[in-house]
Amino acid sequence: MKAGARAAGRLGARIWGRAAGLTAIDHLTVAIPLAWLLVFLALPIAAVAALAIHPLRDSIPPVGPLFTMVDGHPAFHGTTRALRLVLTDGLYLHAFTSALVNAALTALACVAIGFPFAYAIARAPARHRHFYVLLAVLPFWTSFLLRAYAWIGMLRDSGPLNGALLSLGLIERPLPILYSPAAVLLVMVYSYLPFFVLPMYAVLEKLPADLLAAAADLGARPWYVFRTVTVPLSFAGIASGAILVFVPALGEYVIPELVGNSDTLMIGGILWDEFFQNRDWPLAATIALYTFGLLMVPALLLRRWLAQLGGFAR
Amino acid sequence: MMAAVATSPDPAAPILRIRGMAKSYGATRVLGGVDLDVPRGAIVALLGRSGSGKTTLLQLIAGLQAPDAGSLHIDGIDMRGVAAFDRPVNMMFQSYALFPHMSVADNIGYGLKARGTPREQRRQLTDWALDLVRLEGLAQRRPDQLSGGQRQRVALARCLVMKPAVLLLDEPLAALDRGLRADVQRELIGIQRKVGTTFIIVTHDQEEAMALSDFIAVMEQGDIVQFGSPREVYERPASAFVAGFLGSINLFDGLLAVEAAGRARLHCDDGTVLVLDAATPAGAGTPARVGVRPERMAVARGPTGLDNDFPGVLDSLSYVGNLSHAVVRLAGGRMLQATLMNPGGAAGAVLRPGDAVHAGFAAAATVSLPA
Numbered sequence: 001m002k003a004g005a006r007a008a009g010r011l012g013a014r015i016w017g018r019a020a021g022l023t024a025i026d027h028l029t030v031a032i033p034l035a036w037l038l039v040f041l042a043l044p045i046a047a048v049a050a051l052a053i054h055p056l057r058d059s060i061p062p063v064g065p066l067f068t069m070v071d072g073h074p075a076f077h078g079t080t081r082a083l084r085l086v087l088t089d090g091l092y093l094h095a096f097t098s099a100l101v102n103a104a105l106t107a108l109a110c111v112a113i114g115f116p117f118a119y120a121i122a123r124a125p126a127r128h129r130h131f132y133v134l135l136a137v138l139p140f141w142t143s144f145l146l147r148a149y150a151w152i153g154m155l156r157d158s159g160p161l162n163g164a165l166l167s168l169g170l171i172e173r174p175l176p177i178l179y180s181p182a183a184v185l186l187v188m189v190y191s192y193l194p195f196f197v198l199p200m201y202a203v204l205e206k207l208p209a210d211l212l213a214a215a216a217d218l219g220a221r222p223w224y225v226f227r228t229v230t231v232p233l234s235f236a237g238i239a240s241g242a243i244l245v246f247v248p249a250l251g252e253y254v255i256p257e258l259v260g261n262s263d264t265l266m267i268g269g270i271l272w273d274e275f276f277q278n279r280d281w282p283l284a285a286t287i288a289l290y291t292f293g294l295l296m297v298p299a300l301l302l303r304r305w306l307a308q309l310g311g312f313a314r
Numbered sequence: 315m316m317a318a319v320a321t322s323p324d325p326a327a328p329i330l331r332i333r334g335m336a337k338s339y340g341a342t343r344v345l346g347g348v349d350l351d352v353p354r355g356a357i358v359a360l361l362g363r364s365g366s367g368k369t370t371l372l373q374l375i376a377g378l379q380a381p382d383a384g385s386l387h388i389d390g391i392d393m394r395g396v397a398a399f400d401r402p403v404n405m406m407f408q409s410y411a412l413f414p415h416m417s418v419a420d421n422i423g424y425g426l427k428a429r430g431t432p433r434e435q436r437r438q439l440t441d442w443a444l445d446l447v448r449l450e451g452l453a454q455r456r457p458d459q460l461s462g463g464q465r466q467r468v469a470l471a472r473c474l475v476m477k478p479a480v481l482l483l484d485e486p487l488a489a490l491d492r493g494l495r496a497d498v499q500r501e502l503i504g505i506q507r508k509v510g511t512t513f514i515i516v517t518h519d520q521e522e523a524m525a526l527s528d529f530i531a532v533m534e535q536g537d538i539v540q541f542g543s544p545r546e547v548y549e550r551p552a553s554a555f556v557a558g559f560l561g562s563i564n565l566f567d568g569l570l571a572v573e574a575a576g577r578a579r580l581h582c583d584d585g586t587v588l589v590l591d592a593a594t595p596a597g598a599g600t601p602a603r604v605g606v607r608p609e610r611m612a613v614a615r616g617p618t619g620l621d622n623d624f625p626g627v628l629d630s631l632s633y634v635g636n637l638s639h640a641v642v643r644l645a646g647g648r649m650l651q652a653t654l655m656n657p658g659g660a661a662g663a664v665l666r667p668g669d670a671v672h673a674g675f676a677a678a679a680t681v682s683l684p685a
Contacts, residue, residue: 026653210409213405214411215403215424216398217376217399218428218472218476219400220399220427220428224428229413229429233413248533
């Protein structure tokens, strides 16, 4: 008991900051974000985890209590049905895989397109940079849904994309782009690109010009400088930008719903269906829980990479 | 690049020759037609205040910028149109610009690898450079695990391993603590003498320029106003600006009156009359300016017995250990600076501000400057 209290004290001290002589203000500045994390992160996760083991019941809400009193004794009704079902039913595994592949492709495409984008902004004259950054985030000024809908118009058989390709004589009949995996990927990359460009730009902009000049001075050609200095030193930006794209992309359900087909069934859509159509709350909670677990993997990997990169990644 | 050095026709020819080099940014003239010859194997300092154009000149030599006009030859080869990465020149940056994600050895080997030097040769050259700057044991360290002086040596080795014809050093000591500088200066000169590479150092610190270099090019507003050895530049400054930039000087403006027997007099506006060596053939009534360095002045309670001797009052005296800086106010109100050697211990009469003193200097101690 005493050892436990000591360990708890040590943990508290670590979270609370090791330095002695903290003022009331110092405690408050730590307490507010901690309270926020507790109320809006830890408690909801705990609630979702609890929901995942609730018994299903034909009622409103559609779950029964975890505990009841039977003959003066508490009875536990918790079940691992949903936890097991998601892991064993091929449909869910397929949806998870499809979401993972799609999110990874989206992140990769964002790196490939967003890096030169961010690089160009960071190398632009200082007085123009803010304008270019503004352009990059300008799409956020309109609703995400509106922009996703706009893509339906653009990609349809009679839309401007097919119209342009037809009039150029590149194709003979309209390409069935809309309602395909390609359309999902395209719209996802479009939607998430700013999430990559912004952190990437922030890192590239801070890259010391001296280092690039020194590399050139030592005889390195521009491409060699880029490979050996620019990319390694902007790795923190690449990784954090890619994760900012990957995380929301993994749970994406609106874009596949709007421009995808039955092949683009992703885990976000399944979760939505289980919750609202099938009213299987424990199953939906389980999917949410597993998705959360999946997302922890890249986040922890990033932490480790950044720690390995050490001082210069700051 | 190495071949260019080896096949150079004339070892006495300057390794770096600049003619009429000019550069402007919009309407701002940064360099106004600079000429400079740098002798092979020398350490040359470009000395000037910020905005004097010294850093721009360095960048033009390195090829990081292009001149508006003028030519640049390194080892007899015209550098027009030669990109920075193809010039036989390397630059040590003021920040040292070490690659933070690479070990010391990888930093030093970077240029060789970029150039495609085979691995074995690269290793040998890197070892040679590590040995040269005495960092053998630290080859696997990261730059952030090194002290300031060690970082500078890595930066130096990273350049020297490329065997450049000319090494440019941008404020090489500015990033170091004052206490370290004397050691690092000595080390830098030692390494330069060992490899024989021509060093061009940019600095705003006149002491650093004096201590490090064989020649100093003093720059002012985009021009080289004087080029010479530290002794020449200090003892025979070309202008009052140079004289004042390299140390302090007492200036006298007046009209010349030539006398017989190789003597001249300078009549100043405030009635002060100086006796000069008539090295200047200028006729009587010519306006002239002369200067006297404070350490060439004598201050005593009685007459100094020198060619020029003026009574006055000791205005201030600051004691800095080996020296004292004195200011003497003459009867006419003119202030003269004098640097006095301090006699050891408590011996000798101690002067105090307010004491009646004489300040004097020999005719030979004066320097003629353009008026």
